[in-house]
Amino acid sequence: MQKLFNFCVRLSAAISLPTILLTLSIPIRPAAAENEFSVCVNELIDRGVPAQQAGVACSDxxxxxxxxxCVSKIRQETPIKPEEAxxxxxxxxxxxxxxxCVVDIHAEVLSASTSQANKSETSAKTNKNETSQITTPEPPSETEEPGGIEPTESPTKTDAEExxxxxxxxxxxxxxxPGRHSECVIALxxxxxxxxxxxxxxxxxxxxxFPRELFPAFTNN
Structure with missing residues (x-):
């Protein structure tokens, strides 16, 4: 009887041991690491979204x-404001x-277009300055103090850029x-x-x- 009892104990241990080892091998992660709502809220706040608005958006x-x-990618690569994104x-x-889609269009098309426009504007200003240097400059006014003109702040994310x-x-x-749309825009x-x-x-x-408006002859009757 004692031998039978010992055999049953050893058999139970042999069967349950792999299960116990498998359970112990599974990594235990903190609950915060699995909480995607916390990740969403914190990431939106880091990108400039108000906390209340971030909470409502992530919860829904x-x-x-x-x-x-989505918001992080757009904020990193474009001048779009966080609320708009x-x-x-x-x-x-x-x-x-x-x-x-937005990032690809901005990188491939809009950035190049803005860069070309800035080059043209810089070239026009250079030509204007060269022309103005030919004329005799007027003497400064007596009431004007040296350094009285304050430098203007360089624009960052102007309306023209946005x-x-x-x-x-x-x-x-x-x-x-969206993927097909960005490819179409870039190609055209x-x-x-x-x-x-x-x-x-x-x-x-x-x-x-409205694809059929391009080829009305191929519409189905």
Missing amino acids: ALIPKELSE LRACYRVRRPVDLAN SPSLVALDSCRRSLL AKNVPNTSPVTAMATCLSAED
């Missing part, structure tokens, strides 16, 4: 981490695709296929003459919404 998001990732990311089902980016944000949000803006980025966005979006 289907996948909170994707919402905060959050509003767009919150309204789509695939926020990460939206962010990639406007095309906001158009890109809206067109990517309205597109059913780079390869079609006299096509501005904003025009390319409108063309690609309208073709996506």
